[in-house]
Amino acid sequence: MKILVCGGAGYIGSHLVRELSTQQGYEIIILDNLSKGHIKSIPKGIKFEKADIRDKTALERIFSKHKPDAVMHFCASISVGESVADPLGYYENNVAGTIYLLQVMKKYNVKYFIFSSTAAIFGNPKEVPIPDNARPEPINPYGDTKFVVEKILAWSENAYGLKYICLRYFNACGAHESGDIGEDHDPETHLIPLILQVALGQRESVSIFGDDYETKDGTCVRDYIHVTDLATAHIRALAYLIKENKSQSFNLGSGEGYTVKEVINAARNVTGHPIPDKVEDRRIGDPAILIAGSTRAEQILGWKRKYNTIERYGLQPYSSTFSWFLIGHWDQRGQ
Missing domain, CATH: 3.90.25.10 (UDP-galactose 4-epimerase, domain 1)
Incomplete structure (x- = not known):
């Protein structure tokens, strides 16, 4: 299957690409505008298209050229504070950009969509840990943009037969x-x-x-989740969606x-x-x-975290330098 990874040069997207590239049966195409992502994070041999999901003409060119079978979406702006200061910018990128992406998917009959959502859609939760069936009540524009997209996905399934999985989590680390x-x-x-x-x-x-x-x-x-564990969850979600053809939403937490x-x-x-x-x-x-x-x-x-304690995130004694679990550019290589 051809998998279009939108935001595949960014933090979580690049780790997803690394893990997915080790799996058999997938051809990966990365779409990224490099506003937050890094060209050096793209492995050799992986196809790359520099484009913005808000550019519908570019999206149509990419879909026509590569003919993906599924889309994984990591292109959102993610700062709560920034979203409060610039809500219009957040709705433009996170909501309007996703609408353009879904419209092009519909035109090219792409039915599978994995959405990197957020547990911020739950706002101030009434129950902790937050269960999967908790009522979404976002309290900031960032969380609300993700919730709006989740609602759009549900209506799109009803109207167009789109199949999707939303993965809701908090702080990626490592x-x-x-x-x-x-x-x-x-x-x-x-x-x-x-x-x-x-x-x-x-x-x-x-x-x-x-x-x-x-x-x-x-x-x-x-809540802190290691980025490689998140990548594994997205891969399992993709396999489930292809096999079961059933839309779902999952929390990913510790x-x-x-x-x-x-x-x-x-x-x-x-x-x-x-x-x-x-x-x-x-x-x-x-x-x-x-x-x-x-x-x-x-x-x-069948998802299970490999890094399941704060020590496994990288907070453990060592002698010479900071663990790569904690920060990826500790040796000043600029990655």
């Missing part, structure tokens, strides 16, 4: 075990790389946005979480660096606790 690719956002917004940038001398301190939440130490609790202070303290223990922190005001749209369960994904997809 890097490929080869060390060739990892987390490299510009600007960086994810907690673990920000913490290690302090230890690397690239910033003076790490910010803690609010220490007065109703949690064990006053800081937000978040069922547990760590406070911001716990992650910072773990990094201090690993690096031996004091890693100064600075408490700042809460960010608009930040829930206190976000932890997802993954019971249905485990039962139906």
Whole structure:
């Protein structure tokens, strides 16, 4: 099967491509505008098209040229704070861009769609860990754009016979075990790389946005999933969709979480660096606790996390340098 991976040069997309390329029976085509992705993360031999999903003419050219059988979508803008400051930009990219993609899929009769969604659609959850059947109530534009797309997918199945799987998760972390690719956002917004940038001398301190939440130490609790585990879940979802031809939505979570202070303290223990922190005001749209369960994904997809503790994410003692699990460009290769 020919698989079009939209956003395949980005963080999660590039790890998906690495894992999918080891599987038999798939031909991969990457579509990416390289606004956040990196050309160096694309393996040799993988077909690449530089394009934006908001460019419908480019999409039609790519679909006509490659004739994909399925689409995996990782092209969303992902910062909660940025979405609050620029909601129109987020709806344009995350919603309008996905609509254009689905319209071209419909024209070329492509029926399978794997959507990288988010557990942020649940807002402030009433039950933790968040079950798969929780009621979506997003509290920021980012989460709402993903929820809007999920609704569009459901209506598109009803109207056009599209088959899809939505995978909802929180904080992706870590890097490929080869060390060739990892987390490299510009600007960086994810907690673990920000913490290690302090230890690397690239910033003076790490910010803690609010220490007065109703949690064990006053800081937000978040769910962390290793990026390779996420890639494996997407591959299992694709195989399930092709075999069963049945649309589904799954949460991908650890069922547990760590406070911001716990992650910072773990990094201090690993690096031996004091890693100064600075408490700042809460960010608009930040829930206190976000932890997802993954019971249905485990039962139906047979998905099981390989990296299942914070130590397995890379927070373990080592002698000479920072683990590639934590940050992909620790050796300054620019990946």
